[in-house]
Amino acid sequence: MKPSIGLVVFDWAGTTVDFGSRAPATAFKSVFAEHGVDVTDAEARAPMGMNKRQHLLAMLTQPRVDSLWKSVHGRSWNEEDVDQMYHEFMPLQLKTIAQHSELVPGLVDAVSELRTLGCKIAGTTGYFREAAETVSKHAAASGFKVDANVCADDVAQGRPAPWMIYRAMEQTGAYPPSAVINIGDTLADIQAGAHAGCWSVGVCDSSSIMGLSHDDFVSLPDHQRAANLLDVAKSFQSAGSHATIATISQLPALVRRLNQLQETSPRFIDHAQ
The missing domain is CATH 1.10.150.240 (Putative phosphatase; domain 2)
Known part of the structure; x- marks a missing residue:
């Protein structure tokens, strides 16, 4: 039986906190x-x-x-x-x-649902250690707690290298990479996930690429908001994402789809005779 998604590795600013980074x-x-x-x-x-x-x-x-x-x-x-x-x-x-420490809308409910699906939760960031601890502390006070919090100071090379993701996998005991989702809001996030061999996902509405506060984002005319979301999704796709979501609230549904995909996909193509 193939492993289901057991770890979601989140970026911080622009993905889980600080809408618009x-x-x-x-x-x-x-x-x-x-x-x-x-x-x-x-x-x-x-x-x-x-x-x-x-x-x-x-x-x-x-x-x-x-x-x-x-x-x-x-x-x-x-x-x-x-x-x-x-x-x-x-x-x-x-x-x-x-x-700018507020959680992005929908995060707490999404993470609660992810945990019911058996996922552990990790955070990775380009922040230095003190900043990583500060953002994690603010997030925990608002209801978002992680099982591992890895920053660029912890590894030999930050994104787009995959080392922070691997460190999060090590700290949470999650493997193989096919059982891991890396989700972020920058091209470096997407590239790091691809380099790690895990599922690499971009979130569009709160992203640094979108670059808008939540109030400014929701104030956009519907057609402009849809066009901006599409442009951000295309940027992630060009960087190598496996999937993009408009908002973090859509992540649990994506996890369910990936679990189903991994259950039904073939385990091998052919064996030598």
């Missing part, structure tokens, strides 16, 4: 502003999901940001600049997490 985007924009570089929301969000120091590096290597840095500072950025910015970023990140 505003906490990290705000912190990145603020730390660049402190160095005289005005980055756009799109530039701050493009590397979302990565280890946050690597995220800073990725932003600095964007052509427009690199050009702005040279214009403001009269020189290219260097590793000392990255170290300084990351040092400044950490307290900013903790502050914005506290400001």
Whole structure:
């Protein structure tokens, strides 16, 4: 008998908390502003999901940001600049997490249903350890508790490498990868799930790619909201997702479909004679 889904690995900001992933985007924009570089929301969000120091590096290597840095500072950025910015970023990140710690709508009910289906729950994040613990604490106080909480500091390489997912599997005793769903809201999340060999799922409405608060999202005209959801889903599909869902509330139904699929799919194609 093939294993049913036994572990769901969630990203934090933009997937389970902080609809629209505003906490990290705000912190990145603020730390660049402190160095005289005005980055756009799109530039701050493009590397979302990565280890946050690597995220800073990725932003600095964007052509427009690199050009702005040279214009403001009269020189290219260097590793000392990255170290300084990351040092400044950490307290900013903790502050914005506290400001954007609300759970995404429907999460608590969805997770309750997942647990009745036999799923353990893990969280992974590009946040550093203190930030990961802070967001987990806020989430637990609102009713969302995880069985494992893995951050980029815990592994040799963050997303899109699969190591955080494997660490969550190890800590919860879940295997094989076909019994694991990794769900996130960034391209790096999707790529990490694909690299881990598990089911890789993107959630669209609360995602960093959508980039809207819940109020702004629900205020969109119906046709615009549907078009935006489709655009985000296409981005996830291009990154290698196995499935996309409009909202986290749809996840239990997807788990049931995957369980049924794994029960009915063949265990092998052929054996040598």
